[in-house]
Amino acid sequence: MGTVLFMPTLNPNSLKIGYVILINTRKFAITKLQHKAGYGESSKWTHVAGSLGGLTAIEANIPRSRLINLQKEYVDRGYEIKVMRRKNQEAGKRYKVALWWATMNNLPYDVLQFFWFPLSIFCGKIGIVLHNLFSSHKRFLCSELIVTGFYKEGDYLFGKPAENVLPADFDNSGLFEEVKDIWIFAR
Known part of the structure; x- marks a missing residue:
């Protein structure tokens, strides 16, 4: 008998509008940056997206923000994900947050800030000033x-x-709680 491998499948009914999706994209530089900034184990979460309900999420990515299917984009490709819900947040607020995310679809990614941010961590106070100088208010990084x-x-x-704000900031048990029932298991 051969070994049977099961691909994990997300349960779309568990992914509510306004939930935050953490993704371990295995980007070494971002992991190192977050670890150096003191995030410890949370440093592995190198990307963040916002759930629009079901398998649909919005993310800021190069070249621009876009809607994605979480199953196809990350789970089927072997990336680890973690679903977080804001503690004590009313459903109406979740909808408003997600509606704002949706209106930001198709905005250009802040590439200049993406490349500047790692340098700003190592440059002390002057680095933060320069980081803010290079930050665009019309373009976003994923966590932003x-x-x-x-x-x-x-x-x-x-x-x-x-x-x-970095992706690891969202792995915060004081502000968010993990949604654990997100998988469909084959019988």
Whole structure:
């Protein structure tokens, strides 16, 4: 008898609008950057997307923000994901946050900030000033797109500017709880 491998399958009924999706894209530079910034085990989460319900999510990625199918884009390709829900958030707020994310579809990715950010971590206070100088207010990085949706609804969850938020910030048990029932298992 041969070995049977099962591909994990997301349960679309478990992925609610306004949930945050953490993805381990195995990007070494981002992992190192977050680890150096003190995120420890959370450093493995190198990308973040926002659930629009079911398998559909929005992400900021090169060349522009876009809608994706989580199953096809990440799960089927072997990437580890973690689904987070904002603690004590009303359903209406979740919808408003996700609606804002959806309106940001097709915006250009902030490539200049993406390349500048790792350098700013190593340059101390002058690095942060330069990072903010190079940050665009009309383009987003992945974590910046997702956190701005919360900020637009008055939920300033991290206490820092959106352009300084990293994917690992969302792996925060004080602010978010993991949604565990996200898989469909074959019988």
